[in-house]
Every structure is written in C-alpha cells, then in structure tokens.
Amino acid sequence: MSKPIVAIVGRPNVGKSTLFNALAGERIAIVQDFPGVTRDRIYADVTWLDKQFTMIDTGGIEPESNDVLLSYMRQQAEVAIQTADVILFLVDVRQGLVDNDFKVADMLRRSTKPIVLVVNKVDNFDKLMPDVYEFYNLGIGDPHPVSSSSKLGLGDMLDEVISHFNPADLKEEEDDRPRIAIVGKPNVGKSSIINKLIGEERVIVSEIAGTTRDAIDTPVKYHGKEFIFIDTAGLRRKSKIKEELERFSIVRTVSAVERADIVVLVIDAKEGVTEQDAKIAGIAHERGKGIIIAVNKWDAVEKDDKTIYKHTNEIKDVLSFMSYAEMIFISALTGQRLNKLFDLIEKVIQNQNLRVATGVLNEIMAEAVALQQPPSDKGRRLKLYYITQVSIKPPTFVIFVNDKELMHFSYTRYIENKIREAFGFSGTSLKFFIRERKEKE
Ligand SMILES: Nc1nc2c(ncn2[C@@H]2O[C@H](COP(=O)(O)OP(=O)(O)OP(=O)(O)O)[C@@H](O)[C@H]2O)c(=O)[nH]1
Numbered sequence: 001m002s003k004p005i006v007a008i009v010g011r012p013n014v015g016k017s018t019l020f021n022a023l024a025g026e027r028i029a030i031v032q033d034f035p036g037v038t039r040d041r042i043y044a045d046v047t048w049l050d051k052q053f054t055m056i057d058t059g060g061i062e063p064e065s066n067d068v069l070l071s072y073m074r075q076q077a078e079v080a081i082q083t084a085d086v087i088l089f090l091v092d093v094r095q096g097l098v099d100n101d102f103k104v105a106d107m108l109r110r111s112t113k114p115i116v117l118v119v120n121k122v123d124n125f126d127k128l129m130p131d132v133y134e135f136y137n138l139g140i141g142d143p144h145p146v147s148s149s150s151k152l153g154l155g156d157m158l159d160e161v162i163s164h165f166n167p168a169d170l171k172e173e174e175d176d177r178p179r180i181a182i183v184g185k186p187n188v189g190k191s192s193i194i195n196k197l198i199g200e201e202r203v204i205v206s207e208i209a210g211t212t213r214d215a216i217d218t219p220v221k222y223h224g225k226e227f228i229f230i231d232t233a234g235l236r237r238k239s240k241i242k243e244e245l246e247r248f249s250i251v252r253t254v255s256a257v258e259r260a261d262i263v264v265l266v267i268d269a270k271e272g273v274t275e276q277d278a279k280i281a282g283i284a285h286e287r288g289k290g291i292i293i294a295v296n297k298w299d300a301v302e303k304d305d306k307t308i309y310k311h312t313n314e315i316k317d318v319l320s321f322m323s324y325a326e327m328i329f330i331s332a333l334t335g336q337r338l339n340k341l342f343d344l345i346e347k348v349i350q351n352q353n354l355r356v357a358t359g360v361l362n363e364i365m366a367e368a369v370a371l372q373q374p375p376s377d378k379g380r381r382l383k384l385y386y387i388t389q390v391s392i393k394p395p396t397f398v399i400f401v402n403d404k405e406l407m408h409f410s411y412t413r414y415i416e417n418k419i420r421e422a423f424g425f426s427g428t429s430l431k432f433f434i435r436e437r438k439e440k441e
C-alpha cells in the first residue's frame, strides 16, 4: 500500500529537525543489524487520527554563503515538489520573513502540490500572533502557528496536512500493473537499464508524467504484460556537495520505494557493494518490499569461473540483513540477462502474494520445535502454541507463545528459515509478530 508523503522544506535553523522529532516519536528497531537510514532521521512514519503518512525532512545542511543557501533551498523545494503529496513549508517567527522565504514560496506556488505554511517557534500564541500574520505576505495561504519545542499547535497543523490527502490518489492502487522502482547510487546505470528495456522491446508507450506526482513513470511491456518502472536517476549533475547529494537521493529513493511493489537495487559490478548500497537496501527492506539486487556493468568485469561467486558472497556479506533477496548479473550495455529480470520480477511478485494455509504452517512449526528445543530462561521454557499468516506483501505471520520475553530473535529466525526451506519466499522479507497467550491448563 502506498502511503502519502509529506515533505518538510525550510531554511536552516527554522526548526525542521525539532518538528520532525516531535511528530515522529520514538522508533523501535525491530530488526537487528541493519544500516541506519532511520538514525539519520530523514524519514519517519506518522499516524494522525486514522491517517498514516511518511514524513521526509529534505533539509540537513547549513550552507555557508547566501548564494549557496539559495541554490540549496531551490533544490530542496524541487525535490519536495517531485516526491511529496503535501509540502510543509516551515518558517521562523523569531527571524520573521526573509527574502529567501519569498523565493522558495514562489517556487512552491508554481507546483500543483498542496502547501501547508507552518510558522514555528510561536511559543506564546497571545504574544506572537501579530507576527504570524506577517506571513500572509508570502501569498501561499494561511500561516499555521506552532511551537515544535513545546509541541503547541501540532494537532491543528496535522488536521490541515491530512485534509490535503486526495482520495483520487488511491487510484494508483487500483492500477494493478506491477510497479518497479529502480534504485541505486548515482552512476550505477539506472537510466541505462530503463532505456535498454524500452529499446529492446520497442513497445514504449510514452513517458507519462505521473498524475499524482511529477516523477516520471515508464510503462514497459514484456510478453504482453505491462510493468511500470519508477526512475530515481538524474540527480548527480546538479549537486556539488556530497552530503547534500546523498540526502536528496535518499529522499527520492524513499518516495520511489514507497510507491513500488518491487525494488531493483542496482549495484555497479566494477565498484562492488558499498555502505551506501546497504543504506538504500535498508529502505526497501524496512518497507517490506520485494527485492532484486541487479549487479550491472557485468560486461565490464574480467571474469573467470569464480567471479560470480566472489561477487555473490561479497554482496551477501554486506547485505546480510536481506539474505532473501534475489540476485541477477546484468549489463544494460549489452542487454545481457535483462529478459531474465522480468521473470525474476514475476517470481518475486508471486512470493510477495503467497499465502500458506494455517494447518501447513503449524506442521512446519511443530517439526521445527521437535528438531530444536525452544530456549528457556530461569527454569521457564518457551512454548509455541500456534502460527498463522495474517497478511501478504510482505507475508506476515503471528506466532502465539507463552512468554514473549523467551522468544529470542534467533529462534524467530530459526522458524523463519524453516518456513523458507518449505516455501522459498525468495525476494521478499517475512514479518513476524509474537503474541502472548495464557498457558493452557
Ligand atoms: N523557541 C523555540 N525554539 C525552537 C523551536 N523549534 C526549534 N527551536 C530551536 O531552533 C534551533 C534550530 O532547530 P532545528 O530543529 O535544529 O532546525 P533545522 O531547521 O532542523 O535546522 P537545520 O538542521 O540546520 O536545517 C534549535 O536551537 C531549536 O532548539 C520552537 O518551537 N521554539
């Protein structure tokens, strides 16, 4: 299911991080050893009333000069316009209206995205409201006063934000064509892959601008079936600052991954797998999307009979938190194995939608328990009563036990492995929820 995306835009020091943290709350890590995109606080899940959305903080650095600042602000706004459903433009009542605010407002106004103007640091509504009215001059609607540090006004602001979620956007979900996001570091060959897919099949329909977003989605037909490819390429040329570039590309990745069923993570065979690849992979993993690792530029690697194993092992090592991922070695240049990519996509889609009958699951669990005794602590042994699959995309299971504390991560892993031994589920993560049930008399 694709959730709406709300992007925060604003000058340095207006309080973006503070607002972000106030809304995001504390996040509990459910998966061990995986790389920390969330620790950077670039994105977070927010629930308000019955609505859920993904919030993205587009800003992060503090440019030294005003010139650099303005170009940074422009890029921030551009990325927000491209990726968000609603843009939250944050300004600072203490600094008042500044020239750059007008410039950013001009840019935002030209997009069709709804904009919520939020005036931060209004720590005292009675005293500071006259200063808030000044922001009407931006010409982008009513300013909403908040104090992020004292958590004032956030409810009214959130009401305004969710009022812009458009029911028509749900149309994207009715569209049953599989959506595939091609993600990866700059220069790994994302555009080349999409171009080759289009050229090879010669049935390009046309590049259609997404109706709900300005991102470009490309339909590609293979064996009579249509797939939608979501591109995240093309940021490199515009940014000079490394951390800025990385932040923006993560923002775009989050938005593409959110909208996708399957994520193809492209890795450059010449470079090998890197920390940044692991970060990007972590986003797809956390979102429970189907995952295919495509090692591109395979033509440019000198090979002997061990090369492919060496690469495979290296990748499995760095991306150990997603050992379930499918892997394929391709060349966008020669087209090698690109057809196979479609077969893999089909396979992963099937696995994401696979449902296992409760009876079968309980047989597997009983057998697993018989083979390896569950852990115990202080004389009390873990008992597993019952397992059932509650949903798909990703396949999600609930296990009922006598005592949650006793169900160690490693034993859940063990059960997961047994389920995978029986059903594969390659390319998709599996989620497990552990519930306690009173011990039977
Ligand atoms: N008085 C007051 N101060 C605030 C409020 N929100 C944030 N601040 C302060 O403003 C300063 C900047 O806040 P940040 O959240 O780091 O600002 P930012 O926009 O994320 O800044 P960058 O990371 O540089 O983009 C900090 O000293 C905060 O404590 C508020 O509601 N009231």
Ligand SMILES: Nc1nc2c(ncn2[C@@H]2O[C@H](COP(=O)(O)OP(=O)(O)OP(=O)(O)O)[C@@H](O)[C@H]2O)c(=O)[nH]1
Pocket: 184, 185, 186, 187, 188, 189, 190, 191, 192, 193, 232, 233, 234, 235, 236, 237, 296, 297, 298, 299, 300, 330, 331, 332, 333, 334
């Ligand atoms: N040898 C070889 N070169 C490739 C292959 N695929 C892409 N390249 C080259 O790698 C470079 C980057 O390719 P792009 O498709 O622009 O990469 P990208 O990931 O879209 O890059 P960004 O737009 O920066 O995100 C280009 O010079 C391509 O010609 C491949 O399979 N083999």
